[in-house]
Amino acid sequence: MTISADHEAQGLADARPDDTEANDQASEVRRKFGISVEDYMLPARHQIQMVNPSGVLKPEAEQGTEPGHEYPIPGDAELMAAYEQLVVGRRVNGQNSALVRQGRMAVYPSSHGQEACQVAAALCLREGDWLFPTYRDAVAVMSKGVDPVETMTIFRGDWHGGYDPTKHKVGIQCTPLTTQLLHAVGVAHAAKLRGEDTVVLAMCGDGATSEGDFHEALNFAAVFHLPVIFFVQNNKYAISVPLSQQSVAPSLAHKAVGYGMAGERVDGNDLVALLAVLDRAVKLARDGSGPLLIEAHTYRMQAHTNADDATRYREDSEVAEWTAKDPITRMTAYLTDRGLLDDDGSTRIAAKAEAVASQLREGLGEDVPVDPQNLFRYVFSTPTPQLKEQSALLADELAREASSQKEAGK
Amino acid sequence: MSPAVTTSSEATERAATGDVSSATASAAASAAAVAEASGPQTITMAKALNTAMADAMEADSSVLVFGEDVGRLGGVFRITDGLMATFGEQRCFDTPLAESGIVGMAVGMAMNGMRPVIEMQFDAFAYPAFEQIVSHVAKMHNRTKGAVKLPMVIRVPYAGGIGGVEHHCDSSESYYAHTAGLKVYTPATVADGYRMLREAIDSDDPVMFMEPKKLYWSKDQVDLGALRAEHAANAETGSSSEGRAAVARPGTDATLIAYGPSVPTALAAAAAAAEEGRSLEVIDVRSIVPFDDETVCASVRKTGRAVVIAEAHGFASVSSEIVARVQERCFHYLAAPIRRVTGFDVPYPAPKLEHYYLPSVDRILDAVDDLQWEN
Numbered sequence: 001m002t003i004s005a006d007h008e009a010q011g012l013a014d015a016r017p018d019d020t021e022a023n024d025q026a027s028e029v030r031r032k033f034g035i036s037v038e039d040y041m042l043p044a045r046h047q048i049q050m051v052n053p054s055g056v057l058k059p060e061a062e063q064g065t066e067p068g069h070e071y072p073i074p075g076d077a078e079l080m081a082a083y084e085q086l087v088v089g090r091r092v093n094g095q096n097s098a099l100v101r102q103g104r105m106a107v108y109p110s111s112h113g114q115e116a117c118q119v120a121a122a123l124c125l126r127e128g129d130w131l132f133p134t135y136r137d138a139v140a141v142m143s144k145g146v147d148p149v150e151t152m153t154i155f156r157g158d159w160h161g162g163y164d165p166t167k168h169k170v171g172i173q174c175t176p177l178t179t180q181l182l183h184a185v186g187v188a189h190a191a192k193l194r195g196e197d198t199v200v201l202a203m204c205g206d207g208a209t210s211e212g213d214f215h216e217a218l219n220f221a222a223v224f225h226l227p228v229i230f231f232v233q234n235n236k237y238a239i240s241v242p243l244s245q246q247s248v249a250p251s252l253a254h255k256a257v258g259y260g261m262a263g264e265r266v267d268g269n270d271l272v273a274l275l276a277v278l279d280r281a282v283k284l285a286r287d288g289s290g291p292l293l294i295e296a297h298t299y300r301m302q303a304h305t306n307a308d309d310a311t312r313y314r315e316d317s318e319v320a321e322w323t324a325k326d327p328i329t330r331m332t333a334y335l336t337d338r339g340l341l342d343d344d345g346s347t348r349i350a351a352k353a354e355a356v357a358s359q360l361r362e363g364l365g366e367d368v369p370v371d372p373q374n375l376f377r378y379v380f381s382t383p384t385p386q387l388k389e390q391s392a393l394l395a396d397e398l399a400r401e402a403s404s405q406k407e408a409g410k
Numbered sequence: 411m412s413p414a415v416t417t418s419s420e421a422t423e424r425a426a427t428g429d430v431s432s433a434t435a436s437a438a439a440s441a442a443a444v445a446e447a448s449g450p451q452t453i454t455m456a457k458a459l460n461t462a463m464a465d466a467m468e469a470d471s472s473v474l475v476f477g478e479d480v481g482r483l484g485g486v487f488r489i490t491d492g493l494m495a496t497f498g499e500q501r502c503f504d505t506p507l508a509e510s511g512i513v514g515m516a517v518g519m520a521m522n523g524m525r526p527v528i529e530m531q532f533d534a535f536a537y538p539a540f541e542q543i544v545s546h547v548a549k550m551h552n553r554t555k556g557a558v559k560l561p562m563v564i565r566v567p568y569a570g571g572i573g574g575v576e577h578h579c580d581s582s583e584s585y586y587a588h589t590a591g592l593k594v595y596t597p598a599t600v601a602d603g604y605r606m607l608r609e610a611i612d613s614d615d616p617v618m619f620m621e622p623k624k625l626y627w628s629k630d631q632v633d634l635g636a637l638r639a640e641h642a643a644n645a646e647t648g649s650s651s652e653g654r655a656a657v658a659r660p661g662t663d664a665t666l667i668a669y670g671p672s673v674p675t676a677l678a679a680a681a682a683a684a685e686e687g688r689s690l691e692v693i694d695v696r697s698i699v700p701f702d703d704e705t706v707c708a709s710v711r712k713t714g715r716a717v718v719i720a721e722a723h724g725f726a727s728v729s730s731e732i733v734a735r736v737q738e739r740c741f742h743y744l745a746a747p748i749r750r751v752t753g754f755d756v757p758y759p760a761p762k763l764e765h766y767y768l769p770s771v772d773r774i775l776d777a778v779d780d781l782q783w784e785n
Binding site for chain 1: 516
């Protein structure tokens with residue numbers, strides 16, 4: 001990457017003399033960052049890491065940044081708010097796994113180990129911005145303001161969703177991989193047509209980048225120049241299949257340049273770097289720079305879900321390596337060292353996390369009766385004659401059942 | 411209701427020779443030639459559909475039209491002709507060539523206040539979007555308990571009879587009808603082209619709008635001014651023909667139940683039967699989902715005999731559903747088992763073979779003859 005920015009950008013202009021849009025983009029990038037459009041779009045040569053696994057702030061020269069890829073350290077208030085969510089997120093993951101073991105939840109795909117990604121994805125956004133999560137992103141959903149119990153309803157098994165996506169601008173916890181990225185593109189497109197400055201962040205995993213909708217979403221966002229941040233949590237496994245069997249690209253962030261958008265790699269267990277990279281991405285997107293692809297390197301510390309057995313496909317030693325890179329211990333050490341976190345603060349945050357956990361225990365511990373008529377109520381805005389018939393059939397069946405139970409009780 | 415469908419002999423002739431491109435160009439020319447005069451005028455279904463979109467876009471700035479080639483070109487069938495010029499590139503535009511992308515983006519737009527009307531270029535080209543349609547378009551309202559509505563229309567030019575090559579003639583309506591949460595409409599007349607597309611765009615639920623491509627060039631005398639007035643009046647009173655079947659031709663001896671491209675064939679069969687002294691009623695299903703049991707069953711109870719006609723393969727199809735529903739509801743009125751005339755259970759055939767495959771007047775009359783008249 002030693003070619004001078006001017007030389008590179010000039011070359012692009014020479015190669016496509018009629019393509020004024022490409023020329024505009026090249027000169028815009030040159031003006032803003034002093035680098036070529038390719039150097040802007042390609043991720044920095046190393047993942048951005050600001051705080052090392054021991055919690056020590058790295059010298060700027062070793063953070064992995066390059067010209068045009070520089071990241072200021074987020075402010076203290078932002079760091080502390082994010083740290084609080086980080087601790088809450090870890091507690092939520094632990095509590096939910098316990099609720100699954102107790103039979104209170106049907107399933108829970110835990111983001112244990114990925115909490116820094118979860119928190120940063122939500123906190124980099126403004127209130128009117130949209131977040132499009134997957135099934136593993138419950139902590140991100142909560143961090144965007146959705147009620148914890150409503151967030152977990154999908155896993156309790158009484159409905160396929162528990163919150164109103166329009167209220168907190170959080171899409172459904174999407175299960176079919178990367179289909180939600182296109183919804184993110186559509187939300188951003190609608191906002192752009194109305195002249196709103198909404199930014200949309202869409203989440204997916206490393207395995208999901210193999211899906212066709214990943215390609216279609218990135219391409220649509222780039223072609224329509226939409227403020228969408230595609231945030232890939234590369235947690236190294238798609239259930240059991242390692243990343244090496246999904247892609248042989250230099251990195252997942254490198255895929256961005258093929259769509260004409262900027263990509264970046266970041267340490268997904270370094271909350272400071274995540275906030276820095278995502279904050280900048282949001283700012284660029286809001287300023288009209290188009291979509292961005294951010295890849296966060298992290299690790300799924302637990303099995304895919306409680307139904308999965310991770311020992312069948314990975315070594316304990318690998319898991320142990322990542323335990324040493326834990327996002328919470330690192331952030332705790334860093335903030336303590338900076339004097340931002342003391343025992344009182346830790347106690348207060350732990351109490352907050354405990355309050356959320358107890359809210360979950362109470363909310364998910366209580367048996368909410370399900371209404372069988374809800375089966376028919378929401379299929380369409382107004383039930384069709386066929387659904388009304390079927391609803392009457394079920395009502396009659398239940399009435400007869402109730403009356404025969406009453407008879408038997410006499 | 412009077413039989414409103416006329417199939418242009420010119421278009422039929424072209425279809426028989428497999429000349430799609432000249433027929434397409436002609437549809438555009440005839441659509442463009444129609445002045446916006448009031449009173450009855452002869453227009454094509456293509457023009458009726460085009461006018462419906464233009465009127466909806468005029469009435470509501472959240473109505474957007476996008477898809478492949480729908481912008482400058484006006485669509486390969488010219489159904490979106492002139493919309494980009496009239497409403498600008500923000501309201502009618504071309505997308506990258508990716509059907510899942512088109513549908514998925516429309517879902518997001520509908521979540522965020524828009525009413526997208528999107529075009530799948532051909533029936534079989536919609537299959538890459540199947541996951542978005544089945545997993546999200548159909549389920550979003552239910553999953554969110556009505557918090558998220560998806561007022562979007564997916565227009566699908568479908569079915570055969572145009573001498574099209576492989577992947578251009580599929581009857582895919584059964585896939586969508588089988589999916590809970592999708593409305594499935596298919597117009598058979600020029601007037602319904604306008605009426606039903608306006609209703610689909612107005613619907614707060616997603617609609618698969620199946621357009622019989624061989625009827626794009628069918629012509630009829632319609633009064634667009636009257637249709638507009640009817641739409642406005644319906645919007646005010648909340649009443650409409652939405653979700654209702656129509657009696658396309660009244661009769662007394664047997665009922666032909668058809669939809670979309672098969673309605674003109676059924677009408678032709680009824681006309682031929684009339685010459686032989688047999689009075690056949692033709693029901694145009696119009697809305698496959700929701701299905702109008704009331705109108706269909708009233709007719710069968712009256713006549714006591716029925717034949718269901720559809721281009722799609724008969725096995726596990728909309729036609730089998732109709733037979734089942736009528737049988738369940740009208741068994742004691744039936745003088746004979748219900749017959750079906752459908753496409754064979756084979757992949758849609760090559761142009762020179764399609765006339766063996768498609769339901770024809772003769773095949774329908776044979777089925778009618780088979781309805782145990784001597785009993």
